[in-house]
Amino acid sequence: MSPGFVDIAWAGRPVIIEHAFVGVDDPARPLIVFLHEGLGSLAMWRDFPQRLCEATGCRGLVYSRPGYGKSTPRAADEAWGLDFLHRQAEEVLPALLAALDVTGRYALFGHSDGGSIALIHAAHHPERVAAAVVLAPHIRVEEFGLASIRQAREQYLHGDLRGRLARYHDDVDSAFWGWNDVWLSPDFPQWQISSDLNNIRCPMLAIQGIDDPYGTLAQIEGIAQAVPDTQLLTLTGCGHVPHRDQPDAVLAACQRFLARPHPQETPR
Numbered sequence: 001m002s003p004g005f006v007d008i009a010w011a012g013r014p015v016i017i018e019h020a021f022v023g024v025d026d027p028a029r030p031l032i033v034f035l036h037e038g039l040g041s042l043a044m045w046r047d048f049p050q051r052l053c054e055a056t057g058c059r060g061l062v063y064s065r066p067g068y069g070k071s072t073p074r075a076a077d078e079a080w081g082l083d084f085l086h087r088q089a090e091e092v093l094p095a096l097l098a099a100l101d102v103t104g105r106y107a108l109f110g111h112s113d114g115g116s117i118a119l120i121h122a123a124h125h126p127e128r129v130a131a132a133v134v135l136a137p138h139i140r141v142e143e144f145g146l147a148s149i150r151q152a153r154e155q156y157l158h159g160d161l162r163g164r165l166a167r168y169h170d171d172v173d174s175a176f177w178g179w180n181d182v183w184l185s186p187d188f189p190q191w192q193i194s195s196d197l198n199n200i201r202c203p204m205l206a207i208q209g210i211d212d213p214y215g216t217l218a219q220i221e222g223i224a225q226a227v228p229d230t231q232l233l234t235l236t237g238c239g240h241v242p243h244r245d246q247p248d249a250v251l252a253a254c255q256r257f258l259a260r261p262h263p264q265e266t267p268r
Contacts, residue, residue, distance in 0.1 A: 001050070001062060003042055003070060008095040010066060011078070017096055018042050018070040019063035023053020030130070030258075031106040033093070034062045035114030037136075037241075038179040039152075041069030041168045048243045052109070055251050056258045061106075063096060073174035080182040082191050085113060089120035107258065108132040112214065112240065113179070116193060119223070123199040133205045133254055135242045136212055139222045140192040148213040149183050156180070197226035204230040205257040209238030209245060231257060 001020040008015050020042060023032075034049050036042070041064040053060040064071040065088055074080075097106075107130055110118030115137025122129040138145070155161040156176055169175040182188060204227050206220035217234060224230040233253050238245040 001042060001045075005070075006096070006099045008092070008099050010092055010095060011075075013075070015066050015072040017063055017066070017072075017092075017099075019061060019096070019100070022050045022060040022062060024057055024059050026059065030056075030058045031102065031104075032056075032058050032060045032109050032258075033097075033106050034060060035093075035108060035110035035117050036065070036068070037112035037114055038183070039165060039175060040064075040111065040114065041175070043069060043168045048247065049109075051247070052251060052254055055255050058107070058258070061100070061102070065092060067171075067174045067178045068169060069175075070170050073171035074178050078178075080178050082182070082185070082187060084178075084182055085116050085193075086120055089117045090124055093117070093121055094125070104128075105130040108134075109254075110137065111135045111243065113138065119200065120193055120196050122202055122204075123193075123196040126199065126201040129202045131203050131205075131258060131260075132200075133207070133257065134220075134223070135207045135250070136209065136215055136240050137206065137219055137223070138215060139194060139197065139219055141189045142216060142218070143189075144216060145214040146184065146189070149180060153180050153184065194222070194226065197223060200227045202229075203257070203260065205233065205253060206230055207233045207235065207242050207250060207253065209240060209242050210234060210236050211238060212240045214240050 003018045003020045005016050042062050049060045049062045066072055067074045108118040115134035118132050118134050122132045166172040206223045208217055208220045220232055224232055235246045243250045
């Protein structure tokens with residue numbers, strides 16, 4: 001993907017967002033917006049957005065959130081609060097879509113933290129979101145997942161995680177500590193988005209790996225309980241990154257799901 005850059009105003013300052021359009025080069029085709037995980041970036045998706053868009057005949061918008069990839073890093077004194085995922089969903093994504101003149105309806109494809117952002121955005125913008133696919137999303141905090149985040153901290157400080165992530169982020173400390181500090185803050189275990197889920201109107205496909213060290217099946221099962229039009233897919237031999245661990249299964253499921261006729265709004 002060859003990235004472009006666009007300016008938005010966020011958090012009281014100008015922010016540059018790294019982004020790329022992939023897939024079918026036709027503005028009339030359906031658009032899928034890709035939302036990366038807590039340590040992700042545009043480059044870390046590799047070729048999956050292109051493959052999915054080719055398989056479904058869609059366009060794709062891939063971007064790095066502020067603090068990640070080649071987008072503007074966090075300010076030196078900027079600490080993310082418990083609402084950081086809501087702010088990405090309710091402030092950054094709408095600002096980016098407006099800056100890129102994206103109008104009409106679109107689908108969302110979110111992984112991990114990006115899956116949570118997709119859920120929040122779908123709940124707050126039901127008139128814009130036609131469908132959503134979420135992989136390993138978080139709807140509440142599990143101690144099971146926090147243990148893995150503590151391990152990631154140790155690997156970043158004392159292992160090779162910092163070096164591996166540095167290939168994908170201009171300011172790797174901005175990316176890592178923005179994510180890790182908020183998830184391990186004393187108040188974060190109270191975070192949840194159950195109330196947001198009740199406002200989702202679009203069809204959902206929720207995917208979870210059985211061997212995910214960051215979350216259990218309770219995450220996607222909670223989505224299905226709140227959103228009636230939800231399909232669940234659990235994958236064996238799959239960890240936290242289903243589109244990397246089981247790409248063919250994810251592609252096939254997304255093809256079937258996105259081929260469905262999606263109404264303008266699902267009655268509730």
